[in-house]
C-alpha cells in the first residue's frame with residue numbers, strides 16, 4: 001500500500017516516468033494466451049466441473065513435473081499446508097516448527113488444526129530457515145517442521161532432513177513460492193515427507209483463481225489427503241477420517257494449469273534473469289539482493305535489503321516517485337501478529353527481527369519488459385550513488 005504522501009508524489013509526477021506495478025496479471029500468461037481461455041471454455045461446455053478428466057490429468061502431469069509419486073489437487077495453498085500437516089500426523093495439541101518471516105501461512109494452517117507453533121531463525125543472507133537454527137528450536141514435543149522456500153529461494157531440505165529423520169520428525173515443504181526450483185537434481189516438493197503448492201494467480205505458476213496441491217511420495221499420506229479434501233470420505237458418503245473438509249481444485253483451474261505447467265521453467269528462467277540483473281546493480285552498494293543470495297532461486301519475489309529501516313523507507317519513497325511499485329514481504333513477523341496464537345515456546349530469532357524492517361520487494365514477473373527492468377535498475381543505482 002502506498003502512503004498518502006507517496007500517492008500525492010506520484011500524482012504530482014508528470015515527467016514521463018513509467019508506471020510499473022509490483023505485479024501485473026493483465027499481461028500475464030493467462031490473460032494473453034488464448035489457449036488458457038480455450039481450456040476454460042472446453043470445461044464450461046463439457047458439463048464436468050469437479051474432479052473430471054482435466055483434474056486427473058493435471059495431477060499426473062504435476063507429479064511427473066516435480067518427480068513425486070503423487071500430486072493431489074486441493075482448493076488453495078493454505079489448504080495444502082493444512083492437509084499435508086494433518087496427513088503427516090499433526091493434530092490438535094501438536095507442535096510445529098517454522099520460520100517467523102514467511103507470511104503467516106504455516107502459522108494460520110497450524111491454528112486451523114489447533115497445533116501450536118515455535119519459531120526457528122533465518123539465515124541472514126537468504127532469509128531462509130537453517131538446519132542449525134532448527135536443531136536449536138526443536139523441542140521434546142515437536143511433531144513436524146515446515147520449511148518455506150521463501151521468495152523462490154531454495155531451503156537445504158536435505159540437511160534439514162538429515163537432522164529431522166534421526167528424530168523421526170516429518171519435514172513438510174512449502175513450495176508456494178518456488179514451484180519448479182531445484183535442489184541439486186531434485187525439484188523442491190519431492191524432498192520432504194509432503195509438500196504444499198499454491199496456484200494463487202501471482203505465484204510462479206498461477207491459476208485464474210484459487211488452487212493448490214499436495215505432493216508426496218508416500219502412498220499413505222496421499223490417501224489421507226485424498227480423503228481429507230472430500231469430507232474425510234473413503235468412499236462416497238462414508239466418513240472414515242476425522243478432520244475432513246471440502247477442498248477441491250476446480251476442473252476449470254486444472255484445465256488452465258495444464259496449459260501453464262509446460263511453460264513454468266521458462267517463466268522461472270525469466271524471473272532469474274531479472275534477479276541476476278538486480279543483483280548486478282546492487283553489487284558494491286549498500287543494497288543487497290536477498291533473492292538468490294548463496295542459494296538456488298526461482299525469483300518469486302525480488303527482495304532488496306537495506307542497511308536500516310530508514311533507508312528502506314527512503315528507497316521505497318524514491319522508487320515510488322520514479323513510478324515503480326513496491327511491497328514488503330512480509331512486514332510483520334508471525335509472533336507479532338495479533339491475530340495469530342502466541343508461540344508454544346519463545347526462541348531466539350535475532351536475524352528475523354533484524355531483517356523485517358529492512359526489506360523491500362521490487363517488481364519481478366515474467367511480463368516485466370526489459371525497458372521497465374532497466375528503468376528500475378537505473379533508479380536503484382541512482383539511489384545507491386546519492387548516498388555514497
Ligand SMILES: *Cc1c(COP(=O)(O)O)cnc(C)c1O
Nearest residue numbers: 076077078105174176177198200
Ligand atoms: C501464497 C502462499 C501460501 C498460501 O497460498 P494460498 O493459495 O494463497 O492459500 C502459503 N505459503 C506461502 C509461502 C505463500 O506464498
